Amino acid sequence: MKSLLFLISFFCFTQVFSQTFKVGISTEFKPRDLFLNVNGSFQKENHQVGLIYGFGIQRAFVQNHYFPQISVNYDYRFLNHDLVQLFATNTFSYSTMRLGKTTHQRLHVLEEYIGFSYEIGNKIRFRNSILGGLYSELISPKPAYSVRKLNLGYQFTIGVLYAF
């Protein structure tokens, strides 16, 4: 019984210490805009999930137009070498903006990208990603003419994280 309790305690202890929370900021280059994001993620062994929230810098600062974006991220770590971690990354993003000041027409963009990311560092980590995949642009209310909705897209991300 004592050995079983020891094993359970040991298991829980190691599990607790293999978990990492990270918060940080990043900039994300996409053909549509350059996004400034805040992000939080949770890593447990080789699996990492993250939530990213940001807005388009060009729309905001050049056009005074709010273009928010939210993304969920899943990383699988396949290389862990000292201070360097390499991940296969899958990210799903949704962004939206109103198509003018005098209209209720709105653009919705859904993106599903896969690619690679790496993190370098210990407590403070630099993270870069290169991702590509499919994105879909939808206009609401439904426009007069139907046009192609699915396209190929890509993004590059550079950011800094604090792990605890």
Place this chain on the structure above:
Amino acid sequence: MHFRVIILFFITLIVASCSKEKSSIQTKIIGHAGSGMTQWNGLFVDNSMEGIKYALSLDNCYGVEIDISISADSTLWLFHDSELSDRTNGQGCVRNATDEYLSGLHNKTLHQEKLVKLKDVLLLNSNKHIILDGKNYSQCQQSDIDYGLIKKCFEKLGPLPENVVVNISTMELYAYLKDLGFPLILKIDNISQVTSALDKEEVTGFMFEASKVTKEEIRFLQDKNYKVYLYEVRSIARLKKELKKQPDYILVDDLLNSVIEF
């Protein structure tokens, strides 16, 4: 509890993105060559049906400008250049290609958009502005296209809808097109060239390269009840600058970002 927080977050996201500011700009946006030309991040190739439909679908886009070329069968097709091999899987000049040959061609792009007849654009029955930019010079033949042939092509097409205007780049073409019942706009390099068209009833406006006309010159023409169109407006910074001149229409290349200015 978590579910409510998430819902509240999304509602905040949507509400925050709704700008209350109203636009007071009178200038109208026109999609250059459909939904824009020479845009590295453009969704659609220029003069494609997809690009035109996309532009006409946007509330703040008042219409499209499209480039038309004449085929060997005297049919008007949407094509900017003379040489087919530069942009499509075809060979030779548009002017020497038959309709059957052009119908089988597509652009050398990822989505391989097919070439489009002008007639098919008019069948969209859009009530938005459609500006036809007729090519009256053939690079392949290194000579002007016979103006009589241009007239014949328009006659073959039948009466154009009221929302269509034709952009001509020489007043020599005026004599051939003036009786066909559609408004004409004259593309000019500077304000001094306006005089040749001032007494011509069918000329309803003037098209300028944006950098070659001033606000005062635009106002002068508007006072005489002419519409002023500006082109070569490729960026948002340029659009903001040209909006201060208050022309009637601006042909833009970054269409999606241009419409959100209004």
